[in-house]
Amino acid sequence: MNHYTVGMAGHIDHGKTTLTKALTNVDTDRLKEEKERSISIELGYAPLTLNDDMEVSLIDVPGHERFIRQMIAGVAGIDLVMLVVAGDEGVMPQTKEHIDILRLLGIKNGIIVVTKVDKIDEEMRQLVELDIRESVEETFFNDSPLFFVDGVSGAGVEQLKAGIELALQGQESRDASGSFRLPIDQVFTVHGQGTVVRGTVYEGIVQEGDVLEILPQKIPVRARQLQVHHQRRESGRAGQRVAVNVGGVSKEELTRGDVLVASGHYETTDTIDVSLSTVAELKYALKQRGAIKLHIGTAEVYGKIVFFDRNELSESNEEVVCQLRLDEPVVTRRGDRFILRRPTPTETIGGGVVIDAHGLKYRFGEQTIHQLKSKLEATPKERMLQLLMDKKLITVEAVSKELNLTETTIEEIVNDSDELIELVQGEISSRSVITSMTDLLRSELERYHTDHPMREGIKKAEIIQSYEKTFPKKFINAILEDQTKIGMIKVMGPFVALFEHEPHPPKQWEKRVQQIVEQIRKEGLLVTPVQEHLKAQQLPEKLHEEVIFYLHQQQILFQLDEKLSIHAEAFIDAVSRLYSGTSETFTLQQAKEITDLSRKYLVPFMEKLDKLGLTLRQEQERKWRVTEVENWLQRNNH
Structure with missing residues (x-):
């Protein structure tokens, strides 16, 4: 049918x-x-x-x-x-x-x-x-x-x-594959049934029981009953005159020009980019920002017209791309037709087609004209790519709203294109947007590794904060996950680094750092404060904190307190000897006898064991956490 x-x-x-x-x-x-x-x-x-x-x-x-x-x-x-x-x-x-x-x-x-x-x-x-x-x-x-x-x-x-x-x-019937939309031209009440709205279904299908929405008021309703020319129907589709008994709203809340839509599939707008053609005989020129009355669907809304290449419009054989800024929101999509009339003196100005239902503020000049004409002439795929230049990552449903494309059409375009990618399930990005983010990320990590070679990487939170003004947070996380999978980067706890990066001292100071480490290794448990070694090797003071952080992060040294750090070899050996030489619990005195450390070194040494989770302090004694210490010694090859 x-x-x-x-x-x-x-x-x-x-x-x-x-x-x-x-x-x-x-x-x-x-x-x-x-x-x-x-x-x-x-x-x-x-x-x-x-x-x-x-x-x-x-x-x-x-x-x-x-x-x-x-x-x-x-x-x-x-x-x-x-x-x-x-x-x-x-x-x-x-x-x-x-x-x-x-x-x-x-x-x-x-x-x-x-x-x-x-x-x-x-x-x-x-x-x-x-x-x-x-x-x-x-x-x-x-x-x-x-x-x-x-x-x-x-x-x-x-x-x-x-x-x-x-x-x-010879006329194609209307496409019913889109999301349901019915511009309302009649509202009335039926005794015993409540509010009924009527109109011609522009697109999609509606069925009894569907959850719908009335825009622009955003009133949720349910389709209780449908009729086509007074005949009960279970559904109505594009091209049909349908009366819908809507529950949850009174007649007084609605008017001609409102739109009944599938819930969540449409948005309202008060700024529309359009292509306009005038009538054959325009009596009066239309001035820049002149008052207009827009007829779109069944709605009639006042507003003003904004040109980007002229200060007035008289009779014109060409299509003029411009913008309508409305006093009230309307429901429309790209491709919808409209009529413009002058409020006073009353006159039909012209009409045309919606280019973009969510226009932005543009500069006056040819660049804007070119931009709007490109939008007008773009294919669905090109429009999706243009949209992604702005949105970066967007759901299929949102693309459908923005571009007036069915979800089936969008999925077909994505499947047939190497440029459009489903980066997250149900959400699309483009290869060029992904490449721009990954290039920025790699450049940022390369710069960071050059400036801070001894650090593991940048904190993930800093990366997100740095880029979330340009890219959505969800997009950044998806890129980090994707680049980790393909081996470009690695994520280590809170840090992100290039996959090939390993923390290392700057080349010009590498030998001196090695000498410091060797000296501390030779000192065993009775170490000189790290700062003194740094000064003795004449490392620049601005590097001191960075070198110490690197030596601790890589567990080359184990920090006992703010000043003392022991070489890993000496620390692991001392833990092993202490564990072998004591029972499940031991005292500070027993530890002193085994390690031969003075109280200056012994107290921070024991506190370090507590911090590592190897021991548990119980008043004057400490208790070995047997499983933890054995696993720790095994990991450290001892």
Whole structure:
């Protein structure tokens, strides 16, 4: 089953509502005022039966100038438009404005219907057809079929139905693979059921029971019940007119222009980058930051227009890339069509397509124009790469929101590309972004190892802090993990280093450090303070702290206190002798007898054993932690 929406456009009192009734047997004028004045004020909807493979909704659009908002809301989501012209009046100003709006909304499939043909003779028919053909030259109606119909008698109605069916056979039905979105054009209450919203589904599928959201208010709701033209349905899809009974919200909280969406899949925006085309005859130039009224979906929002290459816009045959800054948020995506009108004096300015639903502030000049045109012309893959230059790492769901691509399309692009990479499960980055981070990381580590060769590496927390202004923390951690796996770097506790790096003294001081170590080794347990050895070897004072840290970190020396450090060989041997020469517990006196250390050395030596977890102090005695000390001695090859 293919689902289509067919709209009617044309001047007031040209017979659109009568034609709708002739096609569908439904009177779409529901309001008392509409009956009294014989004009359509609100959008009217009716099911049009053509064949078993097509489900068609017909929209009767108000023609009066004052109801232009409803007209735009009605045609914004249609697949085929019928341009209705009364045979006894011909093409009128409102007809031309409607043609302009349809063109600007990107509608390309249309047929022409001449109504009230019972009021004209054959000669008038020919004149009316000539008038219409001249008026639609250079529009998408140029080659459209034309039908003569009388809505009252029914003459020509069956031929028109056949024409509609033929026109829709060449029209692709709307893609239902995206996330559900329904711009609301009607809100009402049904006794005993609560609030109902109605609209044409722009994209996606909705099912009974779905958790949804109403934007821009961010109201969570649930789809209790669905109807298509008063018939209960379990689901509704792109291209269908659907009424949704929404739980959790009152009628007073909602209005036309709100959007019912799949929860969590859409965001609101008040700054939109657009490509704009003007109408053929613009009466007044539009000034920089001039007031505008934006019609997008079923919403009508005021704001201002910002140009980046001019200070005013008059009639233009070119597309102008610019920005709309709105007074209220709207729901839109790249590729959505819109109409711009001037609030006062009232006039349709133009329309076009959304380039980026989340525009930024840009500088005036050609660089910005080039940037926006590149965005406009970019392929989905190129847009993803552009997005990743900014975001670095982004979920598939977020890409879908930002770029108006289905998650299936995104996954296909990633799978077919060497440039796009799923760095974290469900999150994408690009090879160029990853390379820029890894190049920075390697350069940073190389510099650090050159400046501090005796250190194990940079603290991981410092790396994250250094780069998180440019890269998300999750991205940095993912890069560190990835580079560890491929052997470019190593992570040792809190430190990160290049895989090939081993801490070592600077080459020009290497021999002197070795001499210091050798002297301390020869001193055994009765050592001279390390600082004295450093001074004796004339090492620069700025290196003293670094050398001591290196000797302790590499366990070349074991630090007893702030001044005394014993060579590892002597320390391990002393621990081994003490462990062999005592029972499970021992006293300070017993330790003194075995190590032959004075109290100056013995107390910090014993405290070091406690710190290493080899002994446990119990009042005047110490108890060996047998398993720990045996493992320690084994690790130290003793």
